Amino acid sequence: MKYAVIGPGAIGSIIYCILEDKRDAILITKPYQLKILKEKGLKIKEFNKTVRTIRNVNVTSSFPKLKEVDVIFLCVKSTDTKEVAKKIKGNVKKSALIISLQNGVRNTDILSKITGITSIPGVVTFNATLNEIGEALLTMKGNIYLQNNKEFEYILNDIREIFNSSSIKIKLVDDIISxxxxxxxxxxxxxxxxxxxxxxxxxxxxxxxxxxxxxxxxxxxxxxxxxxxxxxxxxxxxxxxxxxxxxxxxxxxxxxxxxxxxxxxxxxxxxxxxxxxxxxxxxxxxxxxxxxxxxxxxxxxxxxxxxxxxxxxxxxxxxxxxxxxxxxxxxxxx
Ligand SMILES: NC(=O)c1ccc[n+]([C@@H]2O[C@H](COP(=O)([O-])OP(=O)(O)OC[C@H]3O[C@@H](n4cnc5c(N)ncnc54)[C@H](OP(=O)(O)O)[C@@H]3O)[C@@H](O)[C@H]2O)c1
Structure with a gap:
Protein backbone atom coordinates (compact mmCIF):
# COMPACT_ATOMS: atom_id res chain seq x y z
CA MET A 1 0.00 0.00 0.00
CA LYS A 2 1.38 3.43 -0.94
CA TYR A 3 0.68 6.53 1.16
CA ALA A 4 0.77 10.30 0.70
CA VAL A 5 0.60 13.11 3.23
CA ILE A 6 -0.50 16.52 2.00
CA GLY A 7 0.73 19.48 4.07
CA PRO A 8 4.12 19.52 5.87
CA GLY A 9 2.80 21.34 8.96
CA ALA A 10 2.64 20.19 12.59
CA ILE A 11 0.34 17.21 11.98
CA GLY A 12 1.52 16.29 8.46
CA SER A 13 5.21 16.16 9.47
CA ILE A 14 4.51 13.74 12.32
CA ILE A 15 2.21 11.53 10.21
CA TYR A 16 4.72 11.39 7.34
CA CYS A 17 7.52 10.33 9.70
CA ILE A 18 5.45 7.48 11.11
CA LEU A 19 4.42 6.26 7.63
CA GLU A 20 7.88 6.65 6.11
CA ASP A 21 9.35 4.34 8.70
CA LYS A 22 7.15 1.43 7.59
CA ARG A 23 5.81 2.01 4.07
CA ASP A 24 6.34 3.76 0.76
CA ALA A 25 5.19 7.34 1.46
CA ILE A 26 5.41 10.77 -0.17
CA LEU A 27 5.01 14.20 1.39
CA ILE A 28 3.25 16.80 -0.76
CA THR A 29 4.22 20.39 -0.05
CA LYS A 30 4.21 23.85 -1.56
CA PRO A 31 7.32 24.60 -3.70
CA TYR A 32 8.97 26.87 -1.07
CA GLN A 33 8.65 24.10 1.55
CA LEU A 34 10.05 21.47 -0.83
CA LYS A 35 13.34 23.35 -1.13
CA ILE A 36 13.75 23.67 2.66
CA LEU A 37 12.83 20.04 3.36
CA LYS A 38 15.26 18.80 0.69
CA GLU A 39 18.07 20.84 2.22
CA LYS A 40 17.33 20.32 5.93
CA GLY A 41 15.38 17.06 6.15
CA LEU A 42 12.68 16.49 8.75
CA LYS A 43 13.04 16.25 12.52
CA ILE A 44 10.38 15.16 15.02
CA LYS A 45 10.64 15.93 18.71
CA GLU A 46 8.47 14.40 21.39
CA PHE A 47 8.42 16.48 24.55
CA ASN A 48 11.65 18.24 23.53
CA LYS A 49 13.56 15.02 22.81
CA THR A 50 14.41 14.31 19.16
CA VAL A 51 12.87 10.95 18.33
CA ARG A 52 13.33 10.83 14.58
CA THR A 53 15.36 12.55 11.87
CA ILE A 54 14.86 11.91 8.16
CA ARG A 55 17.59 13.19 5.86
CA ASN A 56 16.09 12.18 2.49
CA VAL A 57 12.46 13.20 2.69
CA ASN A 58 10.44 11.80 -0.24
CA VAL A 59 8.97 15.19 -0.96
CA THR A 60 7.22 16.63 -4.01
CA SER A 61 5.04 19.56 -5.03
CA SER A 62 3.58 17.63 -7.93
CA PHE A 63 -0.01 16.52 -7.34
CA PRO A 64 0.05 14.07 -10.34
CA LYS A 65 2.38 11.95 -8.13
CA LEU A 66 -0.82 11.03 -6.26
CA LYS A 67 -1.71 8.69 -9.16
CA GLU A 68 0.57 6.05 -7.56
CA VAL A 69 -1.00 6.40 -4.11
CA ASP A 70 -3.69 4.31 -2.34
CA VAL A 71 -4.25 6.40 0.81
CA ILE A 72 -3.93 10.17 1.25
CA PHE A 73 -3.71 11.78 4.69
CA LEU A 74 -4.91 15.34 4.30
CA CYS A 75 -3.17 17.60 6.82
CA VAL A 76 -3.80 21.15 5.56
CA LYS A 77 -5.95 23.67 7.41
CA SER A 78 -9.70 23.57 6.68
CA THR A 79 -9.31 26.98 5.03
CA ASP A 80 -7.19 25.28 2.30
CA THR A 81 -9.42 22.23 1.73
CA LYS A 82 -11.21 23.52 -1.39
CA GLU A 83 -8.02 24.61 -3.11
CA VAL A 84 -6.25 21.33 -2.35
CA ALA A 85 -9.30 19.26 -3.39
CA LYS A 86 -9.18 20.95 -6.82
CA LYS A 87 -5.50 19.94 -7.11
CA ILE A 88 -6.26 16.34 -6.10
CA LYS A 89 -9.11 16.06 -8.62
CA GLY A 90 -8.08 14.07 -11.69
CA ASN A 91 -4.73 13.15 -10.14
CA VAL A 92 -5.81 10.12 -8.08
CA LYS A 93 -6.84 6.51 -8.61
CA LYS A 94 -10.63 6.04 -8.40
CA SER A 95 -10.05 3.48 -5.63
CA ALA A 96 -7.94 5.85 -3.50
CA LEU A 97 -9.10 6.90 -0.05
CA ILE A 98 -8.63 10.35 1.49
CA ILE A 99 -8.40 10.50 5.28
CA SER A 100 -8.92 14.04 6.51
CA LEU A 101 -7.07 14.66 9.79
CA GLN A 102 -8.45 18.19 9.91
CA ASN A 103 -10.59 19.79 12.58
CA GLY A 104 -14.15 20.75 11.69
CA VAL A 105 -17.04 18.71 10.31
CA ARG A 106 -17.26 19.84 6.68
CA ASN A 107 -13.97 18.80 5.11
CA THR A 108 -14.87 15.28 3.96
CA ASP A 109 -18.04 16.49 2.17
CA ILE A 110 -16.06 19.18 0.35
CA LEU A 111 -13.32 16.67 -0.57
CA SER A 112 -15.68 13.95 -1.83
CA LYS A 113 -17.74 16.44 -3.82
CA ILE A 114 -14.79 18.07 -5.58
CA THR A 115 -12.49 15.05 -6.06
CA GLY A 116 -15.19 12.41 -6.66
CA ILE A 117 -13.33 9.92 -4.48
CA THR A 118 -14.15 8.63 -1.00
CA SER A 119 -13.07 10.74 1.92
CA ILE A 120 -13.38 9.81 5.60
CA PRO A 121 -12.69 11.85 8.74
CA GLY A 122 -9.98 11.06 11.25
CA VAL A 123 -10.19 12.69 14.66
CA VAL A 124 -6.80 13.68 16.08
CA THR A 125 -6.45 14.00 19.85
CA PHE A 126 -2.72 14.67 20.10
CA ASN A 127 -1.34 18.20 19.91
CA ALA A 128 1.59 19.25 17.77
CA THR A 129 3.46 22.45 17.00
CA LEU A 130 5.58 23.34 14.00
CA ASN A 131 8.76 25.06 15.25
CA GLU A 132 9.84 25.75 11.68
CA ILE A 133 9.50 23.91 8.37
CA GLY A 134 11.23 20.58 8.92
CA GLU A 135 10.87 20.56 12.72
CA ALA A 136 7.65 19.43 14.40
CA LEU A 137 7.01 18.90 18.09
CA LEU A 138 4.55 16.49 19.68
CA THR A 139 3.32 18.59 22.61
CA MET A 140 0.45 16.50 23.95
CA LYS A 141 -0.13 12.75 23.77
CA GLY A 142 -3.16 11.38 21.97
CA ASN A 143 -4.42 9.13 19.20
CA ILE A 144 -6.17 9.11 15.84
CA TYR A 145 -9.78 7.92 15.77
CA LEU A 146 -11.22 6.43 12.57
CA GLN A 147 -14.62 5.01 11.71
CA ASN A 148 -14.86 1.22 11.90
CA ASN A 149 -15.72 0.34 8.31
CA LYS A 150 -15.92 -3.10 6.62
CA GLU A 151 -15.46 -1.54 3.15
CA PHE A 152 -11.98 -0.24 4.04
CA GLU A 153 -11.03 -2.98 6.47
CA TYR A 154 -7.81 -3.88 4.61
CA ILE A 155 -6.67 -0.25 4.62
CA LEU A 156 -7.60 0.31 8.26
CA ASN A 157 -5.74 -2.85 9.26
CA ASP A 158 -2.62 -1.70 7.43
CA ILE A 159 -2.80 1.76 9.05
CA ARG A 160 -3.25 0.23 12.49
CA GLU A 161 -0.23 -1.99 11.95
CA ILE A 162 1.91 1.00 10.86
CA PHE A 163 0.95 3.21 13.82
CA ASN A 164 1.01 0.41 16.36
CA SER A 165 4.73 0.78 17.03
CA SER A 166 4.57 4.60 17.27
CA SER A 167 3.49 6.74 20.20
CA ILE A 168 0.26 7.60 18.34
CA LYS A 169 -2.25 4.76 18.12
CA ILE A 170 -5.20 4.21 15.77
CA LYS A 171 -8.53 3.64 17.51
CA LEU A 172 -11.58 2.47 15.57
CA VAL A 173 -14.98 3.78 16.65
CA ASP A 174 -18.58 3.17 15.53
CA ASP A 175 -19.72 6.79 15.44
CA ILE A 176 -17.01 9.09 14.14
CA ILE A 177 -19.52 11.88 13.37
CA SER A 178 -20.44 12.19 17.02
N1 LIG B 1 -1.66 21.15 15.42
C1 LIG B 1 -2.44 20.39 16.18
O1 LIG B 1 -2.10 20.10 17.34
C2 LIG B 1 -3.73 19.80 15.64
C3 LIG B 1 -4.40 18.85 16.43
C4 LIG B 1 -5.57 18.27 15.92
C5 LIG B 1 -6.03 18.63 14.66
N2 LIG B 1 -5.36 19.57 13.94
C6 LIG B 1 -5.91 19.91 12.62
O2 LIG B 1 -5.04 19.40 11.61
C7 LIG B 1 -5.05 20.26 10.47
C8 LIG B 1 -3.61 20.69 10.17
O3 LIG B 1 -3.16 21.43 11.30
P1 LIG B 1 -1.63 21.84 11.50
O4 LIG B 1 -1.53 22.41 12.87
O5 LIG B 1 -0.73 20.74 11.09
O6 LIG B 1 -1.53 23.05 10.43
P2 LIG B 1 -0.22 23.69 9.79
O7 LIG B 1 0.93 23.53 10.72
O8 LIG B 1 -0.61 25.05 9.32
O9 LIG B 1 0.05 22.75 8.52
C9 LIG B 1 -0.66 22.81 7.33
C10 LIG B 1 0.35 22.73 6.22
O10 LIG B 1 -0.30 22.53 4.97
C11 LIG B 1 0.38 23.34 4.02
N3 LIG B 1 -0.42 23.54 2.83
C12 LIG B 1 -1.45 24.40 2.62
N4 LIG B 1 -1.88 24.33 1.35
C13 LIG B 1 -1.11 23.40 0.73
C14 LIG B 1 -1.03 22.90 -0.59
N5 LIG B 1 -1.83 23.38 -1.55
N6 LIG B 1 -0.12 21.95 -0.88
C15 LIG B 1 0.72 21.49 0.08
N7 LIG B 1 0.72 21.94 1.35
C16 LIG B 1 -0.18 22.88 1.67
C17 LIG B 1 0.64 24.62 4.79
O11 LIG B 1 1.55 25.48 4.15
P3 LIG B 1 1.49 27.08 4.49
O12 LIG B 1 1.85 27.22 5.94
O13 LIG B 1 2.46 27.72 3.55
O14 LIG B 1 0.06 27.50 4.21
C18 LIG B 1 1.19 24.02 6.08
O15 LIG B 1 2.54 23.65 5.95
C19 LIG B 1 -5.97 21.43 10.84
O16 LIG B 1 -7.26 21.20 10.37
C20 LIG B 1 -5.96 21.41 12.37
O17 LIG B 1 -7.13 21.97 12.95
C21 LIG B 1 -4.22 20.15 14.38
Whole structure:
Protein backbone atom coordinates (compact mmCIF):
# COMPACT_ATOMS: atom_id res chain seq x y z
CA MET A 1 0.00 0.00 0.00
CA LYS A 2 1.38 3.43 -0.94
CA TYR A 3 0.68 6.53 1.16
CA ALA A 4 0.77 10.30 0.70
CA VAL A 5 0.60 13.11 3.23
CA ILE A 6 -0.50 16.52 2.00
CA GLY A 7 0.73 19.48 4.07
CA PRO A 8 4.12 19.52 5.87
CA GLY A 9 2.80 21.34 8.96
CA ALA A 10 2.64 20.19 12.59
CA ILE A 11 0.34 17.21 11.98
CA GLY A 12 1.52 16.29 8.46
CA SER A 13 5.21 16.16 9.47
CA ILE A 14 4.51 13.74 12.32
CA ILE A 15 2.21 11.53 10.21
CA TYR A 16 4.72 11.39 7.34
CA CYS A 17 7.52 10.33 9.70
CA ILE A 18 5.45 7.48 11.11
CA LEU A 19 4.42 6.26 7.63
CA GLU A 20 7.88 6.65 6.11
CA ASP A 21 9.35 4.34 8.70
CA LYS A 22 7.15 1.43 7.59
CA ARG A 23 5.81 2.01 4.07
CA ASP A 24 6.34 3.76 0.76
CA ALA A 25 5.19 7.34 1.46
CA ILE A 26 5.41 10.77 -0.17
CA LEU A 27 5.01 14.20 1.39
CA ILE A 28 3.25 16.80 -0.76
CA THR A 29 4.22 20.39 -0.05
CA LYS A 30 4.21 23.85 -1.56
CA PRO A 31 7.32 24.60 -3.70
CA TYR A 32 8.97 26.87 -1.07
CA GLN A 33 8.65 24.10 1.55
CA LEU A 34 10.05 21.47 -0.83
CA LYS A 35 13.34 23.35 -1.13
CA ILE A 36 13.75 23.67 2.66
CA LEU A 37 12.83 20.04 3.36
CA LYS A 38 15.26 18.80 0.69
CA GLU A 39 18.07 20.84 2.22
CA LYS A 40 17.33 20.32 5.93
CA GLY A 41 15.38 17.06 6.15
CA LEU A 42 12.68 16.49 8.75
CA LYS A 43 13.04 16.25 12.52
CA ILE A 44 10.38 15.16 15.02
CA LYS A 45 10.64 15.93 18.71
CA GLU A 46 8.47 14.40 21.39
CA PHE A 47 8.42 16.48 24.55
CA ASN A 48 11.65 18.24 23.53
CA LYS A 49 13.56 15.02 22.81
CA THR A 50 14.41 14.31 19.16
CA VAL A 51 12.87 10.95 18.33
CA ARG A 52 13.33 10.83 14.58
CA THR A 53 15.36 12.55 11.87
CA ILE A 54 14.86 11.91 8.16
CA ARG A 55 17.59 13.19 5.86
CA ASN A 56 16.09 12.18 2.49
CA VAL A 57 12.46 13.20 2.69
CA ASN A 58 10.44 11.80 -0.24
CA VAL A 59 8.97 15.19 -0.96
CA THR A 60 7.22 16.63 -4.01
CA SER A 61 5.04 19.56 -5.03
CA SER A 62 3.58 17.63 -7.93
CA PHE A 63 -0.01 16.52 -7.34
CA PRO A 64 0.05 14.07 -10.34
CA LYS A 65 2.38 11.95 -8.13
CA LEU A 66 -0.82 11.03 -6.26
CA LYS A 67 -1.71 8.69 -9.16
CA GLU A 68 0.57 6.05 -7.56
CA VAL A 69 -1.00 6.40 -4.11
CA ASP A 70 -3.69 4.31 -2.34
CA VAL A 71 -4.25 6.40 0.81
CA ILE A 72 -3.93 10.17 1.25
CA PHE A 73 -3.71 11.78 4.69
CA LEU A 74 -4.91 15.34 4.30
CA CYS A 75 -3.17 17.60 6.82
CA VAL A 76 -3.80 21.15 5.56
CA LYS A 77 -5.95 23.67 7.41
CA SER A 78 -9.70 23.57 6.68
CA THR A 79 -9.31 26.98 5.03
CA ASP A 80 -7.19 25.28 2.30
CA THR A 81 -9.42 22.23 1.73
CA LYS A 82 -11.21 23.52 -1.39
CA GLU A 83 -8.02 24.61 -3.11
CA VAL A 84 -6.25 21.33 -2.35
CA ALA A 85 -9.30 19.26 -3.39
CA LYS A 86 -9.18 20.95 -6.82
CA LYS A 87 -5.50 19.94 -7.11
CA ILE A 88 -6.26 16.34 -6.10
CA LYS A 89 -9.11 16.06 -8.62
CA GLY A 90 -8.08 14.07 -11.69
CA ASN A 91 -4.73 13.15 -10.14
CA VAL A 92 -5.81 10.12 -8.08
CA LYS A 93 -6.84 6.51 -8.61
CA LYS A 94 -10.63 6.04 -8.40
CA SER A 95 -10.05 3.48 -5.63
CA ALA A 96 -7.94 5.85 -3.50
CA LEU A 97 -9.10 6.90 -0.05
CA ILE A 98 -8.63 10.35 1.49
CA ILE A 99 -8.40 10.50 5.28
CA SER A 100 -8.92 14.04 6.51
CA LEU A 101 -7.07 14.66 9.79
CA GLN A 102 -8.45 18.19 9.91
CA ASN A 103 -10.59 19.79 12.58
CA GLY A 104 -14.15 20.75 11.69
CA VAL A 105 -17.04 18.71 10.31
CA ARG A 106 -17.26 19.84 6.68
CA ASN A 107 -13.97 18.80 5.11
CA THR A 108 -14.87 15.28 3.96
CA ASP A 109 -18.04 16.49 2.17
CA ILE A 110 -16.06 19.18 0.35
CA LEU A 111 -13.32 16.67 -0.57
CA SER A 112 -15.68 13.95 -1.83
CA LYS A 113 -17.74 16.44 -3.82
CA ILE A 114 -14.79 18.07 -5.58
CA THR A 115 -12.49 15.05 -6.06
CA GLY A 116 -15.19 12.41 -6.66
CA ILE A 117 -13.33 9.92 -4.48
CA THR A 118 -14.15 8.63 -1.00
CA SER A 119 -13.07 10.74 1.92
CA ILE A 120 -13.38 9.81 5.60
CA PRO A 121 -12.69 11.85 8.74
CA GLY A 122 -9.98 11.06 11.25
CA VAL A 123 -10.19 12.69 14.66
CA VAL A 124 -6.80 13.68 16.08
CA THR A 125 -6.45 14.00 19.85
CA PHE A 126 -2.72 14.67 20.10
CA ASN A 127 -1.34 18.20 19.91
CA ALA A 128 1.59 19.25 17.77
CA THR A 129 3.46 22.45 17.00
CA LEU A 130 5.58 23.34 14.00
CA ASN A 131 8.76 25.06 15.25
CA GLU A 132 9.84 25.75 11.68
CA ILE A 133 9.50 23.91 8.37
CA GLY A 134 11.23 20.58 8.92
CA GLU A 135 10.87 20.56 12.72
CA ALA A 136 7.65 19.43 14.40
CA LEU A 137 7.01 18.90 18.09
CA LEU A 138 4.55 16.49 19.68
CA THR A 139 3.32 18.59 22.61
CA MET A 140 0.45 16.50 23.95
CA LYS A 141 -0.13 12.75 23.77
CA GLY A 142 -3.16 11.38 21.97
CA ASN A 143 -4.42 9.13 19.20
CA ILE A 144 -6.17 9.11 15.84
CA TYR A 145 -9.78 7.92 15.77
CA LEU A 146 -11.22 6.43 12.57
CA GLN A 147 -14.62 5.01 11.71
CA ASN A 148 -14.86 1.22 11.90
CA ASN A 149 -15.72 0.34 8.31
CA LYS A 150 -15.92 -3.10 6.62
CA GLU A 151 -15.46 -1.54 3.15
CA PHE A 152 -11.98 -0.24 4.04
CA GLU A 153 -11.03 -2.98 6.47
CA TYR A 154 -7.81 -3.88 4.61
CA ILE A 155 -6.67 -0.25 4.62
CA LEU A 156 -7.60 0.31 8.26
CA ASN A 157 -5.74 -2.85 9.26
CA ASP A 158 -2.62 -1.70 7.43
CA ILE A 159 -2.80 1.76 9.05
CA ARG A 160 -3.25 0.23 12.49
CA GLU A 161 -0.23 -1.99 11.95
CA ILE A 162 1.91 1.00 10.86
CA PHE A 163 0.95 3.21 13.82
CA ASN A 164 1.01 0.41 16.36
CA SER A 165 4.73 0.78 17.03
CA SER A 166 4.57 4.60 17.27
CA SER A 167 3.49 6.74 20.20
CA ILE A 168 0.26 7.60 18.34
CA LYS A 169 -2.25 4.76 18.12
CA ILE A 170 -5.20 4.21 15.77
CA LYS A 171 -8.53 3.64 17.51
CA LEU A 172 -11.58 2.47 15.57
CA VAL A 173 -14.98 3.78 16.65
CA ASP A 174 -18.58 3.17 15.53
CA ASP A 175 -19.72 6.79 15.44
CA ILE A 176 -17.01 9.09 14.14
CA ILE A 177 -19.52 11.88 13.37
CA SER A 178 -20.44 12.19 17.02
CA UNK A 179 -16.75 12.14 17.92
CA UNK A 180 -15.94 14.83 15.32
CA UNK A 181 -18.66 17.08 16.79
CA UNK A 182 -17.36 16.41 20.31
CA UNK A 183 -13.89 17.45 19.14
CA UNK A 184 -15.35 20.55 17.47
CA UNK A 185 -17.04 21.60 20.71
CA UNK A 186 -13.84 21.04 22.72
CA UNK A 187 -11.89 23.03 20.10
CA UNK A 188 -14.17 26.05 20.62
CA UNK A 189 -11.71 26.98 23.39
CA UNK A 190 -8.96 27.53 20.77
CA UNK A 191 -10.50 30.91 19.97
CA UNK A 192 -9.87 32.07 23.54
CA UNK A 193 -6.17 31.18 23.35
CA UNK A 194 -5.92 32.86 19.93
CA UNK A 195 -7.38 36.09 21.35
CA UNK A 196 -5.45 36.13 24.64
CA UNK A 197 -2.20 34.61 23.30
CA UNK A 198 -2.21 32.08 26.15
CA UNK A 199 -0.78 28.58 25.78
CA UNK A 200 -3.23 25.69 26.32
CA UNK A 201 -1.87 25.17 29.83
CA UNK A 202 -2.11 28.88 30.78
CA UNK A 203 -5.70 29.12 29.54
CA UNK A 204 -6.79 26.13 31.63
CA UNK A 205 -5.02 27.28 34.80
CA UNK A 206 -6.20 30.92 34.56
CA UNK A 207 -9.60 31.07 36.37
CA UNK A 208 -10.93 33.85 34.11
CA UNK A 209 -10.00 32.12 30.86
CA UNK A 210 -11.43 28.91 32.29
CA UNK A 211 -14.72 30.68 32.95
CA UNK A 212 -14.82 31.99 29.37
CA UNK A 213 -14.04 28.50 28.05
CA UNK A 214 -16.81 27.09 30.23
CA UNK A 215 -19.47 29.46 28.84
CA UNK A 216 -18.23 29.04 25.24
CA UNK A 217 -18.43 25.24 25.46
CA UNK A 218 -21.74 25.27 27.31
CA UNK A 219 -23.27 27.34 24.51
CA UNK A 220 -21.76 25.02 21.88
CA UNK A 221 -23.07 21.90 23.62
CA UNK A 222 -26.62 23.29 23.74
CA UNK A 223 -26.61 24.10 20.01
CA UNK A 224 -25.07 20.79 18.87
CA UNK A 225 -27.38 18.72 21.08
CA UNK A 226 -30.36 20.61 19.72
CA UNK A 227 -29.30 19.35 16.29
CA UNK A 228 -29.63 15.83 17.68
CA UNK A 229 -25.93 14.94 17.86
CA UNK A 230 -24.93 12.75 20.79
CA UNK A 231 -21.83 14.26 22.37
CA UNK A 232 -19.00 12.67 24.28
CA UNK A 233 -18.90 8.92 24.49
CA UNK A 234 -15.24 8.56 25.32
CA UNK A 235 -13.28 9.72 28.34
CA UNK A 236 -10.86 11.85 26.30
CA UNK A 237 -13.27 13.59 23.95
CA UNK A 238 -16.14 14.39 26.23
CA UNK A 239 -17.27 18.05 26.21
CA UNK A 240 -19.72 17.51 29.09
CA UNK A 241 -17.06 15.94 31.27
CA UNK A 242 -14.80 18.85 30.38
CA UNK A 243 -17.53 21.29 31.51
CA UNK A 244 -17.61 19.54 34.86
CA UNK A 245 -13.80 19.59 35.17
CA UNK A 246 -13.61 23.29 34.27
CA UNK A 247 -15.58 24.10 37.41
CA UNK A 248 -13.05 22.41 39.69
CA UNK A 249 -10.64 24.53 41.79
CA UNK A 250 -7.35 25.52 40.12
CA UNK A 251 -5.41 23.07 42.31
CA UNK A 252 -7.17 20.10 40.63
CA UNK A 253 -6.78 21.66 37.18
CA UNK A 254 -3.00 21.95 37.68
CA UNK A 255 -2.92 18.27 38.62
CA UNK A 256 -5.03 17.31 35.57
CA UNK A 257 -2.86 19.32 33.20
CA UNK A 258 0.21 17.45 34.50
CA UNK A 259 -1.62 14.13 34.14
CA UNK A 260 -2.49 14.92 30.52
CA UNK A 261 1.16 15.76 29.84
CA UNK A 262 0.35 19.09 28.20
CA UNK A 263 3.72 20.74 27.48
CA UNK A 264 4.08 24.23 28.98
CA UNK A 265 4.54 25.77 25.52
CA UNK A 266 1.80 23.76 23.71
CA UNK A 267 -0.23 26.22 21.66
CA UNK A 268 -3.60 25.70 20.02
CA UNK A 269 -3.57 25.37 16.26
CA UNK A 270 -5.55 28.65 16.04
CA UNK A 271 -3.01 30.60 18.09
CA UNK A 272 -0.25 29.16 15.90
CA UNK A 273 -2.06 30.52 12.81
CA UNK A 274 -2.46 33.99 14.38
CA UNK A 275 1.24 34.05 15.32
CA UNK A 276 2.15 33.16 11.71
CA UNK A 277 -0.23 35.76 10.25
CA UNK A 278 -2.25 32.98 8.54
CA UNK A 279 -6.03 32.59 8.23
CA UNK A 280 -7.47 30.62 11.15
CA UNK A 281 -10.09 27.86 11.20
CA UNK A 282 -12.49 30.04 13.24
CA UNK A 283 -15.30 29.72 10.63
CA UNK A 284 -15.03 25.91 10.81
CA UNK A 285 -15.22 25.83 14.63
CA UNK A 286 -16.99 28.67 16.50
CA UNK A 287 -18.44 29.84 13.17
CA UNK A 288 -20.03 26.41 12.73
CA UNK A 289 -21.85 26.82 16.07
CA UNK A 290 -23.04 30.31 15.12
CA UNK A 291 -24.32 29.08 11.72
CA UNK A 292 -25.97 26.02 13.22
CA UNK A 293 -27.69 28.12 15.91
CA UNK A 294 -29.01 30.60 13.34
CA UNK A 295 -30.29 27.76 11.09
CA UNK A 296 -32.30 26.42 14.02
CA UNK A 297 -33.62 29.85 15.08
CA UNK A 298 -31.35 29.88 18.14
CA UNK A 299 -28.61 32.27 19.25
CA UNK A 300 -24.97 31.62 20.12
CA UNK A 301 -23.80 35.14 21.08
CA UNK A 302 -20.51 34.12 22.73
CA UNK A 303 -19.30 32.02 19.81
CA UNK A 304 -20.52 34.63 17.34
CA UNK A 305 -18.54 37.37 19.12
CA UNK A 306 -15.42 35.17 19.28
CA UNK A 307 -15.65 34.72 15.49
CA UNK A 308 -15.83 38.48 14.98
CA UNK A 309 -12.82 39.15 17.25
CA UNK A 310 -10.62 36.47 15.62
CA UNK A 311 -11.59 37.64 12.13
CA UNK A 312 -10.61 41.17 13.07
CA UNK A 313 -7.23 39.87 14.33
CA UNK A 314 -6.73 38.01 11.03
CA UNK A 315 -7.55 41.16 9.10
CA UNK A 316 -5.08 43.28 11.09
CA UNK A 317 -2.38 40.59 10.73
CA UNK A 318 -0.84 41.63 14.05
CA UNK A 319 -0.77 39.90 17.39
CA UNK A 320 -2.27 42.46 19.75
CA UNK A 321 -3.65 40.06 22.31
CA UNK A 322 -6.21 41.12 24.89
CA UNK A 323 -6.34 40.04 28.52
CA UNK A 324 -8.79 37.33 29.67
CA UNK A 325 -10.44 39.99 31.89
CA UNK A 326 -11.04 42.30 28.93
CA UNK A 327 -12.33 39.40 26.83
CA UNK A 328 -14.74 38.31 29.57
CA UNK A 329 -16.09 41.88 29.76
CA UNK A 330 -16.53 42.04 25.96
CA UNK A 331 -18.45 38.75 26.02
CA UNK A 332 -20.60 39.82 28.96
CA UNK A 333 -19.23 37.04 31.17
CA UNK A 334 -18.76 37.98 34.82
N1 LIG B 1 -1.66 21.15 15.42
C1 LIG B 1 -2.44 20.39 16.18
O1 LIG B 1 -2.10 20.10 17.34
C2 LIG B 1 -3.73 19.80 15.64
C3 LIG B 1 -4.40 18.85 16.43
C4 LIG B 1 -5.57 18.27 15.92
C5 LIG B 1 -6.03 18.63 14.66
N2 LIG B 1 -5.36 19.57 13.94
C6 LIG B 1 -5.91 19.91 12.62
O2 LIG B 1 -5.04 19.40 11.61
C7 LIG B 1 -5.05 20.26 10.47
C8 LIG B 1 -3.61 20.69 10.17
O3 LIG B 1 -3.16 21.43 11.30
P1 LIG B 1 -1.63 21.84 11.50
O4 LIG B 1 -1.53 22.41 12.87
O5 LIG B 1 -0.73 20.74 11.09
O6 LIG B 1 -1.53 23.05 10.43
P2 LIG B 1 -0.22 23.69 9.79
O7 LIG B 1 0.93 23.53 10.72
O8 LIG B 1 -0.61 25.05 9.32
O9 LIG B 1 0.05 22.75 8.52
C9 LIG B 1 -0.66 22.81 7.33
C10 LIG B 1 0.35 22.73 6.22
O10 LIG B 1 -0.30 22.53 4.97
C11 LIG B 1 0.38 23.34 4.02
N3 LIG B 1 -0.42 23.54 2.83
C12 LIG B 1 -1.45 24.40 2.62
N4 LIG B 1 -1.88 24.33 1.35
C13 LIG B 1 -1.11 23.40 0.73
C14 LIG B 1 -1.03 22.90 -0.59
N5 LIG B 1 -1.83 23.38 -1.55
N6 LIG B 1 -0.12 21.95 -0.88
C15 LIG B 1 0.72 21.49 0.08
N7 LIG B 1 0.72 21.94 1.35
C16 LIG B 1 -0.18 22.88 1.67
C17 LIG B 1 0.64 24.62 4.79
O11 LIG B 1 1.55 25.48 4.15
P3 LIG B 1 1.49 27.08 4.49
O12 LIG B 1 1.85 27.22 5.94
O13 LIG B 1 2.46 27.72 3.55
O14 LIG B 1 0.06 27.50 4.21
C18 LIG B 1 1.19 24.02 6.08
O15 LIG B 1 2.54 23.65 5.95
C19 LIG B 1 -5.97 21.43 10.84
O16 LIG B 1 -7.26 21.20 10.37
C20 LIG B 1 -5.96 21.41 12.37
O17 LIG B 1 -7.13 21.97 12.95
C21 LIG B 1 -4.22 20.15 14.38
Missing amino acids: LAWSKLVINLQNAITAITGQTIRQSLIDPISRKIIYHTLEEGIKVVEKKGVKLGFSFVLNPKLLLFLLRLPTFFIRFGVRLMRIESDAKSSMLQSILRGKPTEIEFLNGEIDKLARNMGLKAPINRELVQIVKEMERRKEHRFISPLELAATLGIN
